Amino acid sequence: QPGAAPSQPEPAATEEAHEEATAEPTAEEHAEEATVVTDVELPEGWDGGWTVNAPDLAGQPIQVYDIPKLIGIDYFNATYKGMQEAAEELGNVTVTQDGPTEGRVDRQIEFIENFITQGADAIVFASNDPVAIAPVLEKALSQGIRVIGYDADAEPQARQFFVNQATFEAIGKALVESMVAQVGEDAQVAIVTSSLTAPNQNAWIEEMTKYRDANYPNLEFVDIRPSEEDQNLAFSVTNDLLLAYPDLAGVFGLSSVAFPGAAEAVKQAGKCGQVAVVGLSTPNVMRSYVKEGCVKDVVLWNPVDLGYATIYAVRAVIDGTLKPGDTEFEAGRLGTLQVQGSQILLGDPFIYTAENIDDFNF
Amino acid sequence: MNDSRSQPLLSLRNITKTFPGVVALDHVQFDVRAGEVHALLGENGAGKSTLIKLIAGAYQPDQGEIFFQGRPVTIDSPRTAAELGVAVIYQETSLYPELTVAENIFMGRHPRGALGRVDWKRMAREAEAIFQAMEVEIDVGRKVGQLTVGNRQRVEIAKALSQQARVLIMDEPTAALTARDVETLFQIVRRLREQGVGIIYISHRLEEVFELADRVTVLRDGKYVDTLDVADATPARLISMMVGRSLDTLFPKVEVPRGEPILEVQGLTRAGVVEDINLTLHQGEILGLSGLVGSGRSDLAQILFGVHPPDAGEIRINGRPVRIGSPQAAMQMGIAYVSEDRQRLGLILPMTVKENSSLAILTQLARFGFVRVRQEERLVQEVVEKLQVRTPSIHQRVANLSGGNQQKVVLAKWLLCRPQVLILDEPTRGIDVGAKAEIHRLMSELASQGIGIIMISSELPEILGMSDRVLVMRRGRIVAEFPRAEATQEKIIAWAISDRPVAESAGSAP
Amino acid sequence: MIRQRADVRPDTVGWFSLERFTQETVLAIFLIVLIAVLSFIRPDFLQSRNVLSILLDSSHVAVAVVGMTLVIVAGGIDISVGSMLAVCAVVGGLLAQAGVPIPVALAAIVLSGTVIGFINGALVVWGGIPSIIVTLGMLSILRGAVVLVTGGSWIRNLPPGFYIGQARLAGIPVPILVAAVVVLAAALWLRYAPLGRYFYAVGANREAARLTGIPVKRIQMASFILNGTLIGVAALIFATRFSAIQTNSGVGFELLVITAAVVGGVSIMGGSGTVWGALLGVLLLNVIGSGLVFLRVSAYWFQAVQGTLILLAVVFDIVRKRRLGEL
Amino acid sequence: MVKEPAMAETALPTARPGKLSRTWISQESILLVILLVIVLVLSRLSDRFLTAGNLLNLTRFFAEIGLMALPMTLIIISAGIDLSVGSIFGWSAVMLGFAWQVWGFPLPVAIVICLVTGVVAGLLNGWLVAHIKVPPLIATLATLAIYRGMALGISQARPISGYPDWFEFFGQGSIGPLPTQFVVLILFTVVVAIFLARTPWGRYIYAIGHNAEASLFSGIPVARMLMAIYTFSGFMASLAAFIFVSRVTTTRADAGTGLELDVIAAVVLGGTSIYGGQGSILGTILGLVIIALLRNGLSLAGVRGDATVVVIGATLILAVFLNRVLRGEKGDAR
Numbered sequence A: 001q002p003g004a005a006p007s008q009p010e011p012a013a014t015e016e017a018h019e020e021a022t023a024e025p026t027a028e029e030h031a032e033e034a035t036v037v038t039d040v041e042l043p044e045g046w047d048g049g050w051t052v053n054a055p056d057l058a059g060q061p062i063q064v065y066d067i068p069k070l071i072g073i074d075y076f077n078a079t080y081k082g083m084q085e086a087a088e089e090l091g092n093v094t095v096t097q098d099g100p101t102e103g104r105v106d107r108q109i110e111f112i113e114n115f116i117t118q119g120a121d122a123i124v125f126a127s128n129d130p131v132a133i134a135p136v137l138e139k140a141l142s143q144g145i146r147v148i149g150y151d152a153d154a155e156p157q158a159r160q161f162f163v164n165q166a167t168f169e170a171i172g173k174a175l176v177e178s179m180v181a182q183v184g185e186d187a188q189v190a191i192v193t194s195s196l197t198a199p200n201q202n203a204w205i206e207e208m209t210k211y212r213d214a215n216y217p218n219l220e221f222v223d224i225r226p227s228e229e230d231q232n233l234a235f236s237v238t239n240d241l242l243l244a245y246p247d248l249a250g251v252f253g254l255s256s257v258a259f260p261g262a263a264e265a266v267k268q269a270g271k272c273g274q275v276a277v278v279g280l281s282t283p284n285v286m287r288s289y290v291k292e293g294c295v296k297d298v299v300l301w302n303p304v305d306l307g308y309a310t311i312y313a314v315r316a317v318i319d320g321t322l323k324p325g326d327t328e329f330e331a332g333r334l335g336t337l338q339v340q341g342s343q344i345l346l347g348d349p350f351i352y353t354a355e356n357i358d359d360f361n362f
Numbered sequence B: 001m002n003d004s005r006s007q008p009l010l011s012l013r014n015i016t017k018t019f020p021g022v023v024a025l026d027h028v029q030f031d032v033r034a035g036e037v038h039a040l041l042g043e044n045g046a047g048k049s050t051l052i053k054l055i056a057g058a059y060q061p062d063q064g065e066i067f068f069q070g071r072p073v074t075i076d077s078p079r080t081a082a083e084l085g086v087a088v089i090y091q092e093t094s095l096y097p098e099l100t101v102a103e104n105i106f107m108g109r110h111p112r113g114a115l116g117r118v119d120w121k122r123m124a125r126e127a128e129a130i131f132q133a134m135e136v137e138i139d140v141g142r143k144v145g146q147l148t149v150g151n152r153q154r155v156e157i158a159k160a161l162s163q164q165a166r167v168l169i170m171d172e173p174t175a176a177l178t179a180r181d182v183e184t185l186f187q188i189v190r191r192l193r194e195q196g197v198g199i200i201y202i203s204h205r206l207e208e209v210f211e212l213a214d215r216v217t218v219l220r221d222g223k224y225v226d227t228l229d230v231a232d233a234t235p236a237r238l239i240s241m242m243v244g245r246s247l248d249t250l251f252p253k254v255e256v257p258r259g260e261p262i263l264e265v266q267g268l269t270r271a272g273v274v275e276d277i278n279l280t281l282h283q284g285e286i287l288g289l290s291g292l293v294g295s296g297r298s299d300l301a302q303i304l305f306g307v308h309p310p311d312a313g314e315i316r317i318n319g320r321p322v323r324i325g326s327p328q329a330a331m332q333m334g335i336a337y338v339s340e341d342r343q344r345l346g347l348i349l350p351m352t353v354k355e356n357s358s359l360a361i362l363t364q365l366a367r368f369g370f371v372r373v374r375q376e377e378r379l380v381q382e383v384v385e386k387l388q389v390r391t392p393s394i395h396q397r398v399a400n401l402s403g404g405n406q407q408k409v410v411l412a413k414w415l416l417c418r419p420q421v422l423i424l425d426e427p428t429r430g431i432d433v434g435a436k437a438e439i440h441r442l443m444s445e446l447a448s449q450g451i452g453i454i455m456i457s458s459e460l461p462e463i464l465g466m467s468d469r470v471l472v473m474r475r476g477r478i479v480a481e482f483p484r485a486e487a488t489q490e491k492i493i494a495w496a497i498s499d500r501p502v503a504e505s506a507g508s509a510p
Numbered sequence C: 001m002i003r004q005r006a007d008v009r010p011d012t013v014g015w016f017s018l019e020r021f022t023q024e025t026v027l028a029i030f031l032i033v034l035i036a037v038l039s040f041i042r043p044d045f046l047q048s049r050n051v052l053s054i055l056l057d058s059s060h061v062a063v064a065v066v067g068m069t070l071v072i073v074a075g076g077i078d079i080s081v082g083s084m085l086a087v088c089a090v091v092g093g094l095l096a097q098a099g100v101p102i103p104v105a106l107a108a109i110v111l112s113g114t115v116i117g118f119i120n121g122a123l124v125v126w127g128g129i130p131s132i133i134v135t136l137g138m139l140s141i142l143r144g145a146v147v148l149v150t151g152g153s154w155i156r157n158l159p160p161g162f163y164i165g166q167a168r169l170a171g172i173p174v175p176i177l178v179a180a181v182v183v184l185a186a187a188l189w190l191r192y193a194p195l196g197r198y199f200y201a202v203g204a205n206r207e208a209a210r211l212t213g214i215p216v217k218r219i220q221m222a223s224f225i226l227n228g229t230l231i232g233v234a235a236l237i238f239a240t241r242f243s244a245i246q247t248n249s250g251v252g253f254e255l256l257v258i259t260a261a262v263v264g265g266v267s268i269m270g271g272s273g274t275v276w277g278a279l280l281g282v283l284l285l286n287v288i289g290s291g292l293v294f295l296r297v298s299a300y301w302f303q304a305v306q307g308t309l310i311l312l313a314v315v316f317d318i319v320r321k322r323r324l325g326e327l
Numbered sequence D: 001m002v003k004e005p006a007m008a009e010t011a012l013p014t015a016r017p018g019k020l021s022r023t024w025i026s027q028e029s030i031l032l033v034i035l036l037v038i039v040l041v042l043s044r045l046s047d048r049f050l051t052a053g054n055l056l057n058l059t060r061f062f063a064e065i066g067l068m069a070l071p072m073t074l075i076i077i078s079a080g081i082d083l084s085v086g087s088i089f090g091w092s093a094v095m096l097g098f099a100w101q102v103w104g105f106p107l108p109v110a111i112v113i114c115l116v117t118g119v120v121a122g123l124l125n126g127w128l129v130a131h132i133k134v135p136p137l138i139a140t141l142a143t144l145a146i147y148r149g150m151a152l153g154i155s156q157a158r159p160i161s162g163y164p165d166w167f168e169f170f171g172q173g174s175i176g177p178l179p180t181q182f183v184v185l186i187l188f189t190v191v192v193a194i195f196l197a198r199t200p201w202g203r204y205i206y207a208i209g210h211n212a213e214a215s216l217f218s219g220i221p222v223a224r225m226l227m228a229i230y231t232f233s234g235f236m237a238s239l240a241a242f243i244f245v246s247r248v249t250t251t252r253a254d255a256g257t258g259l260e261l262d263v264i265a266a267v268v269l270g271g272t273s274i275y276g277g278q279g280s281i282l283g284t285i286l287g288l289v290i291i292a293l294l295r296n297g298l299s300l301a302g303v304r305g306d307a308t309v310v311v312i313g314a315t316l317i318l319a320v321f322l323n324r325v326l327r328g329e330k331g332d333a334r
C-alpha cells in the first residue's frame, strides 16, 4: 500500500524516496495533478520507480527507444545488436537507437525528452550521470512510458528495472585478482581511466581500492590518469607512467579505449610480459594483444547479451510477467536471470582469454 | 628623344567610374609623358585617388580607354599594372605591419639567390641602398608596425622607388613628411625625371606643384577641368579652377586678445619620449608646435590627452593640478585631441559619418541611458554642413569618403565636444586648399570663443600663418619659443635641426 | 631604457636590446628552464626513452601544427582539423580493409586531407565565408560523417604493411623522422621561398598584397589545401601507429593544435609566426604533459597547472612585446 | 584586445551596397526566412514537432546556451571571443555544490558563491584581455584549461546531488505556463538587446570591435568596457550553470564541456561577424532558435544524432553564405 500513497515530488536520493517508491512527477505536473497512482502495488523494500497510468500493451507491438551514453562506438553498437536480436526473436518489438555523439548527459536528457514527445512505449538507457538523468526519466514514467536501464544506472526511483551486467564489486574484485595473479601482491600499479568524472569508472576504482585494502594492502595504486576516450592519449599517458615509475608492474585500463591504448603502449615499449595490463574492454579491440600475449585476460560481460536481456526485460515488464518483487525472469536464450530488488543480474563478469576470445565477435 | 617625350607614355580617355551613389570620375581625360612630372590637383573627393587606382589596376573603369605608349591596354589587376611598369605610392599606406622594412619594400619582387630562394642579405643591402639615396636612416630589419607614421611613409616611397618604374604615381607622398624629407624626395623625383620616368604627382600643397611639376591637371567634382603648363599657371588661377571660385586668404588669422592661462605644464617627463616640458596655453591662443618628425610632438600631445601616463611633472588646468589618466578623463577636463593618424586613431572607418561624429558625446546625448537619435542626427547634420563635408548623407560609411573629408569628420567629432583645449595634430594633412582655409578660419573662430589651441604641424607656412606663439621641439624637449612677430622659417628650422643653431638665426631659448 | 632620439628618429635598435629576442628565443628559454627544473627534480626525466617518447607523441601534432601555421599566417584558421584527422584515418583504414594495395591506401589518407582542405578553401575563398565559420561547420559535418559511415566500429586487422608508423629507421621511430622532414621543409619554404613569403603578405595585409599583385585568393586556397594535406600526413602517422584506428579519434585535436601554434607565437591575426615557434609550442605542451606525470601532479589538478603554464608563457611574451612598444 | 591597425584593409574602401539595399534585406530577415523554411519542413516530417508542449519544453534545453550567447554576442562584436565559458560553467557548478554540501554554506549563499565564481573568472579573462592585452582567443584558451582544472581539482571529480525541492524551481519549475529559465532568458534578452542597440555603451562595443585604438582616442573607456563584457560573460556562464544544476539536480565537474562551441555557433549563425563590429541580439536569438529547432525537429523526425550534427554544420555554413550573397556583400573572407 505505500505504492498507492500520493507522493511528493522527491529530490533525488532522499530516504523517503527509496521507501515510498512511486513515480516522481516533475514539478509542473505536480502543480496540476496532486495524486499520482502507480500501475502496480509496490512491495515493501522496492527501491525502483514505476509507471503511472501506463496503457496496457500486453502482447501488443511496442516501440522501444534506446539511448546509450553515446552513439557511434563499438560497445554500444554491440548492446544495440543484442537488442535487435531480442526484438527479432520476440517479433512484436521495434527498437530504435539514438543519442548524443559525445557522452554528455545534457544532450541525453534532450534526446529522452524527444522520445517522450515522440510517444515511446518504452525507453532503455545507459546514463552518463545517474542523478542528472533522473528527472526526465521520472517524467517518462509519469506519462506511462516504461523505463529500464542497462550498463549505467540512474537513481533507482527514476526507472523500473536496471539490467546489471556485473556489480561494481564483482568487477573490482575481478580486476584486482587478475592483476595480482600477474604481478603479485607486492607491486606498484597505475590506473588509466576514461575521464575523471565517469561514474562507472569511479565506482570501479572505489571498489578496486576497497578490495585491495582488504586483501592486498601492499598493492600500490601509484597514479590515476584520464584518457578521455582517446586511444592516443591513453597510449601516451601509459608511456609517461611507464617512464615516470620505473618499477611499475602493471596498468589497469578501465575503458574500452583506455585498455587497448595502455596495451599498445606496453607493447611498443617492448614490455610485454614485464608489465601487466588488466582491464575492461571488448574482445575485438583486445584480440591482437591477447594473442600476442601482451594481455593475459580481458574482463567484461558480453554487451550483446546485455542488450538482449534489456529488451526481454522491457517485454516482460509490459506483458506483466516481470513485476516488482519477482526474483527471477526468463530472458530468451540466456535462460533464467536473477532479479535482486529492482536489479536484474546478468551474471558474473566474463573473462576472455587467448583460448576463448575467438568465439566472440563484437 | 624629343619624340618620345612628346608622345604620352600613358593616356586615359573618357574615363568614367561610379560608386553606389557617387560619380567619382565623369568622362575624365589625362595623360603623362616620359620625363615629366604631371601634377594632379583637385579638392578633396574630386576623384584624384580614384583616377590613379584605375591606372594601378586596383579599380576597373566603367567606361573609357587607357593607352600605354599609344596601344590600348586593359589594366585588370595590379599585376598587369606592375608589368606595364606602373609603381604607386598610395595615399594611405599599404604596408605589412608584421614584416620587416626590407621585405615590405621587396614583397612580390624578392631578390633571389641560389635555387630561387629569397636572398635576405641582398634584400637588406638593397633596401639600405635605397634609404641611403633618400638620406634617411631606418633599420631595414625592423618591423614596419613599430615605425612612426613618417617613417612608414618613407618606406612606402622606398618601395615605389625600388621598382624602377616607367610611370611613378605619388598620391600625396609628402603629407606625413617634413620640409627636409620633402627636399630629398624632390631631388630623387627630379633624378627620375631625368631618366625619362613619367611621374604623376598628387598634392594639396600648391608650392610643391610649382617647385616640381611640368604640367598640371585639375579635376573638380569628378570632372576634367583643364591641363596647363606650370609656366602658365598661377596659384590663384589653380585655386579658382579647383574650387570654382577664388579664395581670399589662405591663413585667415584673427587676432584674439590672450586670456587666462588654461593649460599649464611643468617639468613633464616621460622616459625616452619627452623630457622636462614646460608650456602654458592661454584662452584664445593658438600655440604652434613645430619640430621634425619624431621630435616628440605627438607624444607630448598624447600624454596631455591621457593616452600615456607621464613619469614626472605637473599639469594644471585652469590653475588646478590634475592627473589625466585616460582619454576619457582628458575629455572630461575639456581636452580634445585630433590625431595625426586619422585612419588608425581618428576614425572608425566602417561606421557612418553620424556614428563617428557623435562618438565622443554619446553619453551627453543620452537620456536615461538611451541615445536620443533625433538630436544626434540634428547635431551631426549641423556640424557636417558647417564643415562642408562632402558626403551623400550622414549615413555614409566614413571609409567611402575621400581622405580630406575623412579628416573633416574627425574634426566634427571634436567640435561637437566643445573643448576648452583643442590639440590638433597635423590638422590639415591631406586637406585641399579650400577646406584648409575653412579649417583655419574655424580655428580662428574657436580661438576667438576662448578656446586654447595647440597646433602641431610640419607645414611651416601653416605654423607661421596661424600661431600666436611657436614652440620648437627637438629630441623630446622644447628647445625654442618665438612670439608670432619674431618667428621665421629659418629660425624654426635651425632650432629643429641642430642643438646649437648659428647665432644669427637663434631665437630665444625658453 | 631611455630611447635615444635622433634628429630623425632612426628606428634602429642595438644588438643587445630585447628586440633581438624573438618570440622563438623567449619560448626556447622558457622550455629549457622548464626542462632544467624538471630534470633537476626528476633526473630520469631526461632519459633517452622519455625524450624519444615526447618526440613521438609530438610527431603528428607537429605535422598538423605546421599546416595550422600556414593557414593562420595566411590570415585564416581551421578548427576542423580534429574531424579531418578522423576522416583521413578512416578513409585509409577502410580502403586497406577492402583490400586496396597498402601504398594506395596510405596515399589515400593524405589525399583525402588534400580534398577536404580544398573544400574548406573553396568555401572560404570562393564562397566568401569566414574560415572560422566554414571550419566550425566542417567540424560537425566531418565528425557526423565518420560516424555515419563507420557506425563507430574501430578499424582493425589491417595488413601488417599498413603499420608504417611503428617502424624505425636507424633506431628512430619513423613518425619522428616524417615530422622532422615536414617541419624542416616547411620552415625553409616559409622563410626562403618567395611563395612562402606571400603567405605572410596575404595574412598581414590582404589589400596591400592585392595591390602588390600577389594572387591573394590562390594563396589563401593554397594555405587550406596544404593544411589539409598536412593533416593527411598527420593522420597517416596517427593511423599507422596503433593496431587499430579509432573512428572517433581527434576529438579536441583542433584545440591542441591551435594552442600549440599560438603559444609558439603564431599571431592569430595572421601575418606573423614561424614553424619553429609552433614546433616549440608543441614541445612545450608535451613536456608539460609528461613532466606533470613525473612530478606526480595529481591528474585532478593537471589541467589547471597546464593552463597556468601556457598562460605564463604567453603573458611573458606579451610583456616583452609591450616593452618594445609593439603593442 | 587591440586589433592590428588594419592599415590597408581600409586603404581601399570596398564597394558596399548603398543604404537602401542594406535596410531592406537585413541579416535578421534572411535568418527569419531560413527559420520559417526549417519550421515548415520539420513540421511536415513530424506532427509532434509543432506543438506548444514540445516547443516550451525545448526552451529548457536552450535557455542555458541562450544566456551565454548574449554576452558572447557582445564579446564577438567587440572583436573578441570567450572560449572559457564552458569551463566557467563547470567551475561555478562545482562551487555551488561544494559550497553547499562540503563547506556547509546555506544553499542561497552557495548560489551567490556560484555566481561570484563566474564573475571572478570573467574578471580574470577581462583583465588579461583589457589590461595585459593578451589576444582574447589565447587568453580564454588558457583559462579554458585553468577553469576546468579548478572544477576537477576542487571537486576531485566527485559529483554532488541531493538538492532540496525548492531549488528545483529554477531549472524545472515554471512561471505561469513558461519554464522558469525561459522567463529568465527573455528578461535578459530584452535588457541586453536594448543595451546594445540603444545606449552609448552598446555603440561603444561596436566601435571597439571595428577599431579599438581609435575608440580609445575617442574617449571610450575601452579597457573598462572589455572588463565589463568579459565579466558579464563569466556571470552569465555561472547563472546558466546554476540553472543547469537546478535542472539536473546534480553537480558535475565536467558540466558544460564543449558548450562554448554551441554558444559560438548560435552567435555566428545569428550573423554576428567574427571580425567584430557587426551583429545583433535578435540575430543571436534567431541563430539559437534555428539550432534548437533543428536538433529537436530532426530527432523527432527520426534522424539520428550523427546525421543531425551534419545538418547543423551545413546549415551554419549555408546561412552565412546566403546572408552574404543575398546582401550583395563582397566575398572577401579570411
Ligand SMILES: Nc1ncnc2c1ncn2[C@@H]1O[C@H](COP(=O)(O)OP(=O)(O)OP(=O)(O)O)[C@@H](O)[C@H]1O
Pocket (backbone or CB within 6 Å): B019, B020, B022, B023, B024, B042, B043, B044, B045, B046, B047, B048, B049, B050, B051, B091, B390, B400, B401, B402, B403, B404, B405, B430, B432, D012, D013, D014, D015, D016
Ligand atoms: N569605394 C568607394 N565607395 C564609394 N565611394 C567612393 C569610394 N571611393 C571613393 N569614393 C568617392 O569617390 C569620390 C572621389 O574620391 P577620391 O578618393 O578619388 O578623392 P580624392 O580626389 O583622392 O580626394 P582627397 O584629396 O581627399 O584624397 C569621393 O566622393 C569619394 O567619397
Ligand SMILES: Nc1ncnc2c1ncn2[C@@H]1O[C@H](COP(=O)(O)OP(=O)(O)OP(=O)(O)O)[C@@H](O)[C@H]1O
Pocket (backbone or CB within 6 Å): B146, B147, B148, B149, B150, B151, B176, B291, B292, B293, B294, B295, B296, B297, B298, B299, B300, B340, B458, C003, C009, C011, C325
Ligand atoms: N623610438 C620610437 N620607435 C617607434 N615609435 C616611436 C618611438 N618614439 C615614439 N614613437 C611613437 O611614434 C609616434 C609619433 O612620435 P612623435 O610624437 O615623437 O613624433 P612627432 O614629433 O609627432 O612626429 P611625427 O608624428 O610627424 O612623426 C608616437 O605615437 C610615438 O608613440
Ligand SMILES: [Mg+2]
Pocket (backbone or CB within 6 Å): B048, B049, B050, B091, B171, B402, B403
Ligand atoms: Mg585621395
Ligand SMILES: [Mg+2]
Pocket (backbone or CB within 6 Å): B297, B298, B299, B340, B425, B456
Ligand atoms: Mg606627430
